[in-house]
Amino acid sequence: MKRTVAFSRDAVNVFFHILTGCNLRCRHCCINPDQHGRNQLPIEVIENWLGAFSGKAGAANVIFLGGEPTLHPELAAAVRRARALGYQSVTIDTNGYLFNDILDRVTPAEVDYFSFSLDGATRRTNDEIRGEGVYDTCLSGIRKARARGFEVSLIYTVSALNIHELESMAPILADLGVERFFIQVIGIRGKSAEGSHHLQVPRERWLSVVPPVAERIADMGITVTYPKVFLAPDEPFLCAGLCAENYFIFPNGRVYRCPLCEDFPYHALAFEADRLVSTPRLNESDFFQLRIPEGCVMNRLVQPDNLAYGEDGRPLYQIACCMLKEEVFKG
Ligand code: SF4
Ligand code: SF4
DSSP: EEEEEOOSOOOOSEEHHHHEOOOOOOOOOOOHHHHHHEEEEEEEEHHHHHHHTTTSSSSSSEEEEESSSSTTTTHHHHHHHHHHOSSSSSEEEEEOOOOOOOOSEEETTOEEEEEEEEOOOHHHHHHHHHHHHHHHHHHHHHHHHHHHOOOOEEEEEEEEGGGSSSHHHHHHHHHTOOSSSEEOOOOSSEEEEEEEESSOOOOOHHHHHHHHHHHHHHHOOOOOEEOEEEEESOOOOHHHHHHEEEEOOOOOOOEEEEETTTTOOSSSSSEEEEEEEEEEESSHHHHHHHBTTBBBHHHHHOGGGGBBBBBTTTTTTEEEEETOOEEEEEO
């Protein structure tokens, strides 16, 4: 079965970058220290900032991110604080290195998912993108987490470098016992924005590979989520900035509503002295209001290579909000 995950104001999703430091140097890393800071947040600050989003009791989800969040020695305390505040789910995104004995310091009752990143079905492709030795370490980390009883999800960021191996992920996911598979699309920001835009996958290739592979993996009993990216002619465009509660927090205090704005000082909110405040206009909120024939305004500005126009100069299709997802599961 397939369903489009609708935007909702009923849930709050907090993507919390508690530090930007990382042991890896992935080719497509979206962290931009000039814009996001280089600091590691003290646990007291993490706890305070978590409190700013816990108002919707039981409807807030937090995803701890970095950099590599397990490099933070107080991550376990942050997890427990999120639980105490009533967050309905807690996820830790990790590159698989699982520093600071994190598996020994939290329990499956406290962490809903450890979410690992792997960007190739083969050692060669993954390590070309993420660094030598990362493939083996990540698979070993997944096995350790499963052996401790944690639920595990896996994120695969599709780009021109690895789309040819997406299908080959199926047996690997089954072998590892992964419950959820998140297919991401490469974003042209952070390191990806430094070179040419050759990492983006053309529309025809995306549509011919991603949805059918997602269906086949879902048939194995694994829930698969992937971004819609390209809207069909009859599908309405919606901007999550206007109709959902997503917050992307960085350790320098910036809080974005849209990930495509993260390379720019357009954040709508910021923490000042531990208080969440609105930033002066113009900011990303002003972009959310704009209506253009291409769909997402920020996509048009920062990664326009995925657009195409007819002879009359009109776009041939709209680009969806980057947060609009399809979820496929065995019905
Ligand atoms: S993508 Fe993640 S694991 Fe890779 S360098 Fe960036 S923060 Fe580290
Ligand atoms: S990706 Fe585009 S549509 Fe989505 S929140 Fe950002 S500006 Fe809005």
